[in-house]
Amino acid sequence: MQIEQTAVIGAGSWGTALAKLLADKGVQVALWGRNSTHIDALRRDRENRRYLPGAALPVTLRPTDDLGCAASCGCVVMAVPSHGFREVFAALIPQLADGTLLVSAVKGIEIESGQTMCQIMHTELGRQGRQGRLHVGVLSGPSFADEVAAGLPTAVTVGFADAGAAKAAQQLFSTAFFRAYTSSDIIGLEVSAAMKNVIAIAAGIADGLGCGLNARAALITRGLAEITRLGVAMGAKPATFSGLGGLGDLVLTCTGSLSRNRTVGLKLGEGRSLAQALAEMTMVAEGVRTTKSCWQLAASVGVEMPILEQVYQILYADKPCKAAVQELFQRSLREEAEG
Template sequence: MKIDKVAMIGAGSWGTALALLLARKGVNVTLWDRDVEHINILSQDRENKRYQEGHPFPDCLSVSDDLFAAVGGAQCICMVVPSHGYREVYKKLFPVLPEGTLIVSAVKGIEIASGMTMTGVMQQEATSCKHLQLGVLSGPSFAKEVANKQPTAVTVAFKDLKAAEAVQHLFSTDYFRVYSSSDVIGLEISGAMKNIIAIAAGICDGLGYGLNTRAALMTRGLAEISRMGVALGGQLQTFAGLGGMGDLVLTCTGDLSRNRTVGLKLGSGLTLDQALSEMKMVAEGVKTTKSCHALAKSMDVEMPILEQVYQVLYEDKKCADAVAELFQRDLKNELQ
């Protein structure tokens, strides 16, 4: 399938980085955002100085605040809006998309009200028999480093491997390597839940705990992610891959991680409101903690790290008490 026009829905840091990546390949990209003032500034500056300063837009990258104009003629739509606003945007988008359109979610979150991943939201909103290909792109990929052409590897998943391979070739460059997969749900759960574990990692770092603590947290965090993902139908090997372990390592250790930053601030003594007020970009893990907590309860999946992060974020539990409670749990076999 030849793809020569892409609509990038969301002009934040990640959406801009992906738009730049494609446009640098010569792909025609339209970058959309609902913030009219933001789009006007991008149009004037031909650069996203708010999120990706120093990266001028190639000629084939256009910007628009008109959603229908942005997606017109695009064979591939890349959704990069926060999970809490995803459904609203998609509901407007869906009616005008022709059959066969490839829709790639590059959003790492779970909707609070429904407990659904982003492809689940899209499937639920598909009120006609229109055939659209729904997939996800995820992996260890800080937007700033992608914009700076740092070597990066990610995974794209569609149930139809031919669709996955089409998007794989679309996004692959000499510095951005894309692997294909058919495990959509596994990749989505990995991408969403690693943000929760990253908050926990930041809390531990903020409390002054060492590398032993971080290693234990990440390993047991991966166990929780895998447990939930398999319960939802994901493939176990996905959680050892780029979208699972790879993204978890990056987000729990990297200084560019928004979710780890939230945890650091909490561990150093700030309240959640204070921590969030100091950040200009969305930390998806805060909202995902609430949605995943409800999902885990409804499915009776044991997730002790998630439980403690939820209590710190939403029940004012002290960070040190949360860590202590994790270590005071009944002893178990590691493979349970």
Template sequence: MKKQNLSKTAVIGAGSWGTALSLVLASNYDTVALWGHKRSDIAKLQSERENKKYLSGFILPENIHPVSNLGDAVKGCDIVTMVVPSHGFREVYRNVAPLLEEKCCVVSAVKGIEISSLMTMSQVIDDINKELQIAKRIRTAVLSGPSFAKEVAQNLPTAVTIGCSDIDTAKYLQKCFVTPTFRVYAATDVIGLEISAALKNIVAIGAGICDGLGYGMNTRAALITRGIAELTRFGVAVGADRETFFGLSGIGDLMLTCTGDLSRNRSVGLKLGQGIKLEQIIEEMDMVAEGVKTTRSVYGLAQKLNIDMPILEQVYEILYNNKDCSKAVEDLLKRELKIE
């Protein structure tokens, strides 16, 4: 596959996923600016050329430039990829937005929902663009799919979807991100891609809980299957296309996150099932497990919209009301019998 030889792009967020995406984009761009909010971390990236804190073992090529100044990062970019945790997304993007070039496309690669507003990240982007009166000159897109950062950095074959309401923009972005080992599909169902990406983390926590309790593969298969039913039900209720949930960002990402040892959300559930308290789990983690916060925001939205989501409800009770994990599974199994 021929290198695109594009000029400059920026990745906002120097965690594991942001670093992995910068490695992907470095195959197509002359310059990739990798921004991080901690100057000390960026200084180490500049000197060591390796993100030892979040994605060790991968040397940054010369065309990746770690920076701590947002203006330096986004200057001259027609595409800026946002890869910061959902709880800090609004604050960071509010600082990014005024600095963007005319007709810049902002790609969210964040799998979460804002707790305070119950907005997806693309909705947060659009909200700030309207607030700052720059909506007409900024395009919004999302990237989603089954993609552990470490495996992407290892150049192991990976397939994802990039979505934009304008299919021509989606196709352009598709070419900007694609590499010989990073296959990209184009789509227009932005809300579906975001909802499936966010909600699968909740189901992954549930899958980890079941594994931590010592339940078998029958249990895991049942949870994944009923989990995709919940994701689809929720997504359709908020305007997503049903078919999206049976693609890469839906069942694909759900299967990966519920079964993979690299899944942070499954790891949280695994420890909960083993009897470790949530506070201790979070304290010991270096990276964010988006599903913990997403559970709270989605629970609020599901209640508001009156959507039946029994797995979500039990995960919420475990995370925020200290419900016993075994009792949660028992209550799921005792529910009224239904037709599938």
């Protein structure tokens, strides 16, 4: 399947980076945003100065605020924040042709439904009588937008139930510096992508408190154990969590200076309130909302997730960060592989 036209829905930093990646490759790309003023600025400046400054937009990238841009595209990439995903996707469906590849590049879980972004797409396609007529998948892995836009080496995974669709997406996104692997484990990739942001908040809190590198390594390792338990309970393959979309993305988000979620945690650990931390951010930190949705999801499937529980208590019950760390270390002793 040769894809010559693509639409990226969401003109934030990640959507812009993916649109630039494809456009630099020679693909005709429409980059959609709901804010007409922002889109006008992208057209005028040929740069996303608000979310991705310094990255020049190639001539094959067309900013637009018209969802009709997706009508003739072989692939549509969803890159809007998770809390607005359902509304935008439902409005987009009438524009989509049968056989289109639908790629979620969003790392979150909807609070109200507990659904992943691919599950939302399936639900909304079913409501409009389009279920089974388009290919729904996900792109995930350790990939900061700034580095992708700068052409730095990056490897990700694309997940589709259909092997042919996965191969087509792999060919579309792969470049000389951006390598895409394939997987059929959509739910594993989505659970990993969502939960790693929660663990990154925890890692940032630990760093802000001055807990040290030992604590960060422990949080990453035990966080991965929690993510795996939740994913497997939802039908994911255990091997997915040791791959790029699991361990790879978790390590990056918990340690990288460009991580929005680690930054939020860092501010909390240094003593700021959640409101103060978010007010200082210029972009969305998905992990704040995802903490609540994953906390609800873990309770619904009966999975114990101590780190998630403490992050939830800090964000939504005003628990002091130091008390949360103390409680994690005062839990009953057990075997490492238990649970």
